[in-house]
Amino acid sequence: MKLKLLHATPSSSPPLTFSAIQLLAALVLLISLPLSHASVSSMTYVPMGNNPTLYRPGAEPIMHLDQLTFTDTVLNQDHAFLVEFYADWCGHCRAFAPFFREFASIVQAWDRVVTVAVMNCADSFNTRVCRENGVTHFPMVKYYPRAARHPSSAITLEASHSGLQLRDQVARTVVNEFNQFRYPDWPNFIYVNVDSTTTYGSLWQGVAESADYLAIIIEQYESVSPQFMLDLSSRSHAVGTRRALASSPITQMLMITEFPYVALFSRDRQRAIYMNPYSANTLNELNNALANVKGNQPKVTVTTPRPTVPTTTQPPVINCERFPDRCRDMYFVSETDMLKAMYMALHDEVIRTGEVIQGANFTHLYNFVDLLAEHFPVLTFSNEIARRGRNDLKRSSSTILKNSERARLVFSHLREFLRTKSDLQQVFANDWEHHFNSVERVYAFPFPVNSSWQHCKGTTPQFRGYTCGLWTTFHALTVHTYMDTIKEHRVDALKPLKSIQGWVSSFFGCEHCKRHFMHMTTELFPMTSRRVSLRFLRTLLQGQLIFQEI
Numbered sequence: 105m106k107l108k109l110l111h112a113t114p115s116s117s118p119p120l121t122f123s124a125i126q127l128l129a130a131l132v133l134l135i136s137l138p139l140s141h142a143s144v145s146s147m148t149y150v151p152m153g154n155n156p157t158l159y160r161p162g163a164e165p166i167m168h169l170d171q172l173t174f175t176d177t178v179l180n181q182d183h184a185f186l187v188e189f190y191a192d193w194c195g196h197c198r199a200f201a202p203f204f205r206e207f208a209s210i211v212q213a214w215d216r217v218v219t220v221a222v223m224n225c226a227d228s229f230n231t232r233v234c235r236e237n238g239v240t241h242f243p244m245v246k247y248y249p250r251a252a253r254h255p256s257s258a259i260t261l262e263a264s265h266s267g268l269q270l271r272d273q274v275a276r277t278v279v280n281e282f283n284q285f286r287y288p289d290w291p292n293f294i295y296v297n298v299d300s301t302t303t304y305g306s307l308w309q310g311v312a313e314s315a316d317y318l319a320i321i322i323e324q325y326e327s328v329s330p331q332f333m334l335d336l337s338s339r340s341h342a343v344g345t346r347r348a349l350a351s352s353p354i355t356q357m358l359m360i361t362e363f364p365y366v367a368l369f370s371r372d373r374q375r376a377i378y379m380n381p382y383s384a385n386t387l388n389e390l391n392n393a394l395a396n397v398k399g400n401q402p403k404v405t406v407t408t409p410r411p412t413v414p415t416t417t418q419p420p421v422i423n424c425e426r427f428p429d430r431c432r433d434m435y436f437v438s439e440t441d442m443l444k445a446m447y448m449a450l451h452d453e454v455i456r457t458g459e460v461i462q463g464a465n466f467t468h469l470y471n472f473v474d475l476l477a478e479h480f481p482v483l484t485f486s487n488e489i490a491r492r493g494r495n496d497l498k499r500s501s502s503t504i505l506k507n508s509e510r511a512r513l514v515f516s517h518l519r520e521f522l523r524t525k526s527d528l529q530q531v532f533a534n535d536w537e538h539h540f541n542s543v544e545r546v547y548a549f550p551f552p553v554n555s556s557w558q559h560c561k562g563t564t565p566q567f568r569g570y571t572c573g574l575w576t577t578f579h580a581l582t583v584h585t586y587m588d589t590i591k592e593h594r595v596d597a598l599k600p601l602k603s604i605q606g607w608v609s610s611f612f613g614c615e616h617c618k619r620h621f622m623h624m625t626t627e628l629f630p631m632t633s634r635r636v637s638l639r640f641l642r643t644l645l646q647g648q649l650i651f652q653e654i
């Protein structure tokens with residue numbers, strides 16, 4: 105029997121090989137299936153979605169997250185996360201990015217305690233997870249404690265324009281979490297308590313068994329100790345850290361007079377092998393001391409903060425009255441840009457703001473959709489304001505814009521949908537999203553979400569885009585409302601502006617742009633009927649110039 109089989113083998117070997125490959129393929133499939141469920145990001149992960157990212161995946165110590173990976177990466181982990189939620193089109197996020205980058209490089213060595221990550225909430229791929237995380241403006245910086253089981257456990261930090269301030273905030277937040285949970289594998293942030301019963305061995309409390317060295321930082325009040333201990337946390341298996349207050353007897357024992365101060369002890373020798381005031385160079389000096397003592401190469405990674413030179417670009421402000429020709433180009437309005445912007449404004453931004461759209465937010469959504477349903481331009485139109493002066497606006501041509509016409513039908517349907525909700529003055533974001541998607545389908549997808557920005561295309565993909573599209577549309581809406589109503593002498597110049605202002609205040613994710621806009625429309629140019637006239641159109645135009653560039 106055995107012999108026979110062996111003999112038969114050569115002739116039947118091709119089909120056998122084939123089925124072996126099939127078996128292998130089946131195995132691979134079996135193995136990869138469960139893996140694809142638990143999608144975890146890594147430092148080299150390239151996020152899903154279509155939008156450009158503000159940070160380069162794999163090239164910086166910043167982890168990229170997306171809808172697929174957020175939950176499995178951030179929640180229920182053995183370390184904390186610091187996540188910046190941004191929008192690639194948001195100027196304030198771009199201005200913030202160098203500081204966040206600086207912060208990420210300073211705290212690179214903290215990664216066993218806290219990982220730095222980012223997510224682009226302007227990418228519609230991530231809309232749902234951004235909403236679940238309560239991302240109401242950009243940039244938004246949140247700390248997810250190690251114990252976080254749910255997005256609501258996150259703590260919002262201030263998006264300071266300083267890498268060092270961000271570091272200090274995170275260090276403080278880490279210490280607060282430690283004080284609550286006392287994780288044994290985090291640096292032991294409890295101040296050393298020295299009294300008559302203290303032994304040398306008791307100083308090593310909370311230090312890993314494997315660590316032969318202990319660095320103690322002594323300070324007068326909680327100042328640099330958290331960051332010092334976190335800087336060394338990735339080496340905790342070799343060098344433990346503790347901290348002590350200047351009032352502790354340890355100060356007298358070591359005869360310290362300057363603070364903060366660092367002393368390094370080795371486990372087998374009951375004396376300090378390094379003692380010096382704390383400085384920016386302390387980590388390097390500790391490295392050298394360790395190398396001398398052990399005769400080995402320095403291993404502590406040192407990240408010295410690089411001074412950053414924030415680049416501020418002044419928005420170009422062009423005087424359109426003096427240089428009408430230079431402004432002409434800016435009056436060019438692209439249908440694609442407006443439709444793309446309105447999709448993001450009504451779909452992505454509205455869905456992102458919360459589970460329920462209610463109260464003032466509901467009213468603002470209704471008024472804005474109403475404005476779009478009534479006055480979203482559906483005919484080509486050449487804007488000649490600068491050329492002809494205020495009282496001579498007229499259409500030079502009137503081709504029907506097919507996509508815009510269908511988009512206006514979508515707006516009308518959405519308005520009807522909101523009317524059915526008007527007694528409760530609320531709509532669930534999920535319902536809004538489903539309704540939007542189905543109406544959009546009915547009218548054969550009039551929003552060219554996959555096309556690139558046209559007039560609003562910037563020098564880099566994340567430049568201008570959405571903000572520019574938004575302001576272009578606001579401007580066009582204002583002008584068209586005027587043109588649509590002047591014939592019947594029922595111009596209410598305030599109404600469209602109020603609708604726009606309402607949408608901005610409830611839904612515009614760019615916090616900085618929102619504040620700027622609200623300031624402009626409430627203080628610089630208050631929207632009262634006395635002040636609002638065609639003059640306001642120019643204000644809006646100038647607003648557009650400013651907003652495009654931030």
Ligand SMILES: *[C@@H]1O[C@H](CO)[C@@H](O)[C@H](O)[C@H]1NC(C)=O
Nearest residue numbers: 154548549550551552553554
């Ligand atoms: C945009 O592209 C995605 C895939 O890349 C596709 O699923 C979607 O239907 C497209 N949307 C439109 C409106 O063309």
Ligand SMILES: *[C@@H]1O[C@H](CO)[C@@H](O)[C@H](O)[C@H]1NC(C)=O
Nearest residue numbers: 240457462463464465610611
């Ligand atoms: C309105 O939306 C904002 C987010 O833009 C949110 O902070 C606020 O709580 C909402 N208001 C109500 C009444 O839901």
